[in-house]
Amino acid sequence: MPTILILGATSDIGQAIAREFAHQKYNIQLAARNTTTLNRLQTDLEIRNNVLCSVHRFDAVDFDNHLPLYQSLHPKPDIVACVFGYMKNNDITIHSSDETLNTIQTNFTGAVSILNIVATDFSLQKKGTIFGISSVAGERGRQSNYIYGSAKAGFTAYLSGLRNKLYNNGVHVITVLPGFVYTKMTAHLPLPKALTAKPEDVAKSVYRAVRKKKNVIYVKGVWRWIMLIIKLIPEAVFKRLKL
Numbered sequence: 001m002p003t004i005l006i007l008g009a010t011s012d013i014g015q016a017i018a019r020e021f022a023h024q025k026y027n028i029q030l031a032a033r034n035t036t037t038l039n040r041l042q043t044d045l046e047i048r049n050n051v052l053c054s055v056h057r058f059d060a061v062d063f064d065n066h067l068p069l070y071q072s073l074h075p076k077p078d079i080v081a082c083v084f085g086y087m088k089n090n091d092i093t094i095h096s097s098d099e100t101l102n103t104i105q106t107n108f109t110g111a112v113s114i115l116n117i118v119a120t121d122f123s124l125q126k127k128g129t130i131f132g133i134s135s136v137a138g139e140r141g142r143q144s145n146y147i148y149g150s151a152k153a154g155f156t157a158y159l160s161g162l163r164n165k166l167y168n169n170g171v172h173v174i175t176v177l178p179g180f181v182y183t184k185m186t187a188h189l190p191l192p193k194a195l196t197a198k199p200e201d202v203a204k205s206v207y208r209a210v211r212k213k214k215n216v217i218y219v220k221g222v223w224r225w226i227m228l229i230i231k232l233i234p235e236a237v238f239k240r241l242k243l
């Protein structure tokens, strides 16, 4: 049975991905800061799906522990999902260097640090799939969200470069741009129903993308067109908009 490592497995999207892949008969390696939550999820996944599931402590900003975490995995995963992320209100973030650093380090530096280790191993093995949950917020900086957005922009560029670098080694890299999703992260925001996915929708799209070897996916197709229009707006107009 193949194995998937889920980094950020306590997230609502991460839990949905774990359930989808367990349902598809993957063994699951759950990694996150809160191992108590993971222990409950582990039991549930094993009982419902008859798969093997293990729990691992992972903190995206504890860089020194990334290599030991990966070395501790037996077996090594066939798929690695980079799902963790951090987003606070932009106005709070810009006035706090701690919040600014945490936003950048969690969404960008932490993701790059752990995925560099995974990529090195997958390159040697000449197989494997990596997917990262990035964001449409990284497609163009907006006044309401540009710290998180710029960190995700860096992550999107990293995944693009990684895909290019690993292609000839037989390793596949997928960038996931979910649009809005109903999760803890967005629970305080009034989200438009037509543009908002459920974590289960993200999980199903990701599973399909892995099978079909997609490169970049939008979970709700309408986001592809929205972002195309947003990116086409001339800067002289864009800077005047309250977005």
Ligand SMILES: NC(=O)c1ccc[n+]([C@@H]2O[C@H](COP(=O)([O-])OP(=O)(O)OC[C@H]3O[C@@H](n4cnc5c(N)ncnc54)[C@H](OP(=O)(O)O)[C@@H]3O)[C@@H](O)[C@H]2O)c1
Pocket: 008, 009, 010, 011, 012, 013, 014, 032, 033, 034, 058, 059, 060, 061, 083, 084, 085, 086, 087, 106, 133, 134, 135, 136, 177, 178, 179, 180, 181, 182, 183, 184, 185, 186
């Ligand atoms: N919801 C949306 O509309 C939306 C849209 C686009 C992209 N995304 C992305 O989707 C991913 C999943 O987010 P979600 O929406 O499911 O939100 P969520 O339920 O709030 O999950 C966020 C997760 O990130 C983890 N995390 C934060 N800092 C961490 C750190 N230093 N080390 C390890 N884990 C850390 C949290 O772990 P703890 O449980 O330990 O706090 C939590 O599990 C994120 O990358 C997010 O940026 C979400």
